Amino acid sequence: FRMNSPASHLGSGLGGDTPSHHHGLGGPNSILGGGPSSVLNSHLSGGPGSVMGMGLMSNHGPGSVLGPGSILGPSSILGPSSLNMGGSQMMSNSGSGLLHSQQGPSSVQQYSSGAGGASERGPASNLNLNINPGSVMNMGGGPGSVFHDLNPGSVGPSNLAVPMTPLAGDMLDRYHGTQALSHSAIPTHALPSTPASALDIPSPTLQNIVSTVNLGVQLDLKKIALHARNAEYNPKRFAAVIMRIREPRTTALIFSSGKMVCTGAKSEEASRLAARKYARIVQKLGFPAKFTEFKVQNMVGSCDVRFPIQLEGLCITHGQFSTYEPELFPGLIYRMVKPRVVLLIFVSGKVVITGAKFKKEIDDAFSQIYPILKGFKK
């Protein structure tokens, strides 16, 4: 029994109110409560990420039905589906209805309700949570457009080459819990199973790491400046020796108390290694330096979403998180709550993420902001 058309599914028990819980997490079609929501089905081309979206469609609201066109339950919608959500429709269903298309196998299950109401789109905005840009499902239609006929052929521009096949039985198991879905699990005929790396979602690169370490001994800065290479010491201006090494290319501020700040490394390991090299230099100069309390204090990453962004719209929708003063600074300052990082978002589509203590925070932040930014694509 292949449910290859949403229509059949609609009949099969997704009658209006109750999402088909019994389907578990299977079947792209099944979870979509309500007919219109089957739009989601057609966009299972997002690979692993998208499938999971289906899986998360456990509507546990008080009978919260994914009303027409609102496929987004409380959980995230992974899906290269352009959901034209009449805002009201969306919000009525889910208290925390957030469109977080978590792309990438690993981040599939992360839908955080913290990052602002991504789904609060104005009627005009076309929420395109398409993870796979190649298959932008611009389903057209107005808000709440329902594709009763999910025949790929009939869907016009998008390459809905994805038949509405429910996932194989074993897939259901996979969707239980929060396992990342390996792309191999998706039957290729159902989805163009592309690994996250092949999906066009960029991933942030680390640009700078600032760390501190305590060498544990008082230092004579003048002696260090006189005997070490590549050192600057101008006590009238700044009470520390500024030393640099070439590999890894970093700069260190060494204070007389023995504490040191190491900046400029491109990874946590490089920062630690550089700090050790500085400690070694100090040691060679005759001080009994130790290497204690190494801690990464700040990490900066950057990324390019490769499409222009409407900062004004983003600022209005996410007013509680955003600061946008174009006369002061051309970028929008987005203070994400979880993880607690700050993102600088620019019109060009470049994003800078800072304030993180771990790389994971940068990756999480970017995966949360990406769908939001897609919604504000110019």
Add this chain to the structure above:
Amino acid sequence: RDPKMTYQLYRNTTVGQALQQTLNDFQAEDIISRALAERVMATFDKVINKTLNTKAKNKMNFKAEKLRAYRFCDNVWTFVMEKVEFREAITAPKERLKIVACDGTNKVIAATAAVNP
């Protein structure tokens, strides 16, 4: 009274060394006293600093492949460069070049001007 303090940096130049030698010879022959020799050197310091600041107008450009090391301590910059080529190509490219630069704004005696790494 103390003469105005100036860098004794230029004593280690060709002309400075020549002057120092001559004064030493005179002192050896008891023609002049030690104090006078010292006075002459001090005058030399003052004049050469002033002249280089005001009268010397020509510039020299150079480009080096690598900055081996730098240092800034006691208001003195020291640079060690490799493979230095001078713009006017007066000399062949130098394998290693050391520059010791003292602050030209404040007149500070720089007995420690020459930093020996």
